Amino acid sequence: MGQIYLVRHGQASFGAANYDQLSELGYEQARLLGQWYANSHQAFHRVVTGGMVRHRQTADTCMAELPKPALADTEWVTDGDFAEFDHHEVLLRHCPEFGDAAAFKALMASHVDPSRALEHLFRAAMQRWMGGWHDDEYTETWPDFRRRCVRALERLDTPGSKQTTIVFTSGGVISTLMQHLLGLQDFQVMELNWTLANCGVTRLLHRPGQFTLSYLNNYSHLEWLGQPGTVTYR
Template identity: 35%
Template sequence: MGAIYLIRHGQASFGEADYDRLSGLGIEQGAVVGAELLRRDVRFTEARSGSLSRQRKTAETVLDWLGVKTPAKEDPRWNEYDHVDIVAHHGGGVPQNAADSRGYQRVLEGALAEWMGAGEDSPCAETWPAFRARVTGALEDLVSLLGKGENAVAFTSGGVIGMLAGQLLGHPEAGLLRLNRVTVNCGITKLVSGRSGVTLLSFNEHSHFDGRTSRLLTYR
């Protein structure tokens, strides 16, 4: 049985001109999750990252803690949905506002629901069915590389993780909206692959942000 660890990226720069850049806090979060995986003595035979800067920097930070010299292979199929495009077409084009992150989250969730409901008819560059297909394909390809007892890691984003977790539980739409909402930066989701297929073993683990590191717990 193989295991796939899905790591959400560290905190990005919400509300800034370059959102796709890890904040200082995000870099600290990457170091903490790296230390947690080192404590667990997890060894990875395959490492993947989306092509977004926040995903790649998180991968670099974590793998450095694990003493892995080979960088994670970039695979844009692990990228997040394009929230700017989705909000532009389904949410009135409301911009990110660091002073009202909850307000933006409400707009985004409404836009995501409309985007999913539109299916292939959405005017967005990537539709909901296309998003599901590329993410599912990325996971299937990664699973196919694992031998017995081998582990893989993918550095990705909350929407990707929420959708996959929901899909494995039978409801990808609920996963994208409800599970995505509670994913923490640098949380750990673990999947296992065996004869019966891929199973969700744990979702959004974040005990590494308890106690002395609790100040590092963020959701966006």
């Protein structure tokens, strides 16, 4: 039986000009995950990244903690179908102020609890995208995103079913794959996505033609090895 580890990237740079970069804490989260795997003598036959900068930064930082002999025969693959949906576009279509950093910052600051306000805004933006009534306004529709996530997972269904693969991807991808495996409703995908920790790990067991969930959103490595505040969700 093979294993597939789906890793959400480390904390990115939300609010910065370029979101697709790990924050300092994001790098630390990736290091802690790598140390966890090194301590448990975990080896990987294949490393897959979703093609985004934050995916590769997380992968490079994490895998650098493993002993070099453990990586000697590891295959590295980039698969763009494991890339995240365009959260910038999803937010912008629902809230035009998101396109102007100053205006958006002022909008959030006008709320008593900016973090909660952002959560409500993101939920509403996701509902609009997933509802299907405005598909012509999005570069990638929700059904198209869902199909490519499943397609990416199915590409891991290789004859070498006893291989161990680690995939560095994003929360939206992982949540959508859980929908596929567990039969979740669309609104549950949105709720699950909001709860996935940065550098949290979801483990699948794999036989040819079959994927089974082993555990979801494990971040024990951050709690055990990290300092207070190491567990983040944004």
